[in-house]
Amino acid sequence: MVHQHRSLTKAYIQLPFKFPHHHNMFKSKTSQKELKQQLEAMDENTISLILQACSLARDLESNLPNLANQPNLLSNSLDEITKKFDTARERVYGQDPSTSSSLHNMLTLAHQQQIGTSHVQEWLRSSYAQQAMDIIQTQLVADQKEAKIGGCIDDDDAEVKGLQAMDIVSASDTNIASSSSQRPRRRKDQGLISKITVPAPRIGNTEIPPEDGFTWRKYGQKEIMGSRFPRGYYRCTHQKLYNCPAKKQVQRLNNDPLTFEVMYRGEHTCHMSATAPSIPPPSAEHHNATQESMAQTLATATTTDPPTTSLWLSMDFNPIRGGGGSSSRMIGGDRGGGDGVGTSTTTRYGKEVDFPVVDLADAMFNSGSSSSNSMDLIFHSAENKWDSEDKKN
């Protein structure tokens, strides 16, 4: 269990590489240290419960077509998920006073800030939620393996199953891991590496990798030895303009064509440039409001929403709005028509898609078993607040 705490904080600390602009959100009102403490204070079983529920929700999502004609199974599945989230929520309020106080503070702050449902949903629809969850879960799995080796893992810990493999490693770590005696193979452009797996969109075009909030330009594709699927090479759209070194490689998994392995290299500098793209990063105040609001979402909003678990970690529930001045664009199908900066808000790679998990989250938010805190109440007026903030900016 200690491992899980360490994993969560570790995952969070490592996030700045992947979500540099999101990470800025933590810098003023709630420092990284404070957040770390809050994560560490959070009950392990609660985290485990949330993750289990998230996993079940994801399973449900993937099996939704099959369950459509089996209302009983569907209902049972929903009940199970809701039950876990409810239990988690009760734990959140019932645990150590210091933790509760911390969460309560976040809750209060967030109530003051308020946020909009649509913004949360945009975040849910982005792959940030998925990725952040993957980060946490994989870290947990990794630590569980570590713990098992040490013979100090209990059954509850081992329950988190069916998780996607993911690693966040530095290039040096990779080299050390892959070769102890051989000199590590060096590539021209090796910086920090972050490798994650993300599911392909289950509805719409499954040929395209999920968005990640940045704009990428494909510059190559290569057949890889031992892989059934080619690897796509992408660089940041702003590479030339702002000397942004960020790159990523996308490849389908051999054993799961519906899952992409995405490897990120280099850090985005395009959003840091004084002359950088048309949409500036959100103000610090906006970031803070965002952060607190999303933290509140976790602390209050029934704890029933899978992505909210990751809100603690990535926090950017609206990458389009302020995600470093970029948004994802189509791969393959869309050609031309601008660089995509600050454009699409509800599309994925230029195509509107449905997000069953989001709907599920909606259902949970509004379910009778949910918290007495009405999500609608929380979110409603915030729409106006954000709109007015946008106008100011």
Added chain:
DNA sequence: GCTATTTGACCTCA
């Protein structure tokens, strides 16, 4: 015309 993807050729490195 601009910007994007495709794809064969070329380069780098172990």
Added chain:
DNA sequence: TGAGGTCAAATAGC
């Protein structure tokens, strides 16, 4: 030497 990474000309959409 070969696998993996990148370049750049050709091509296509808007």
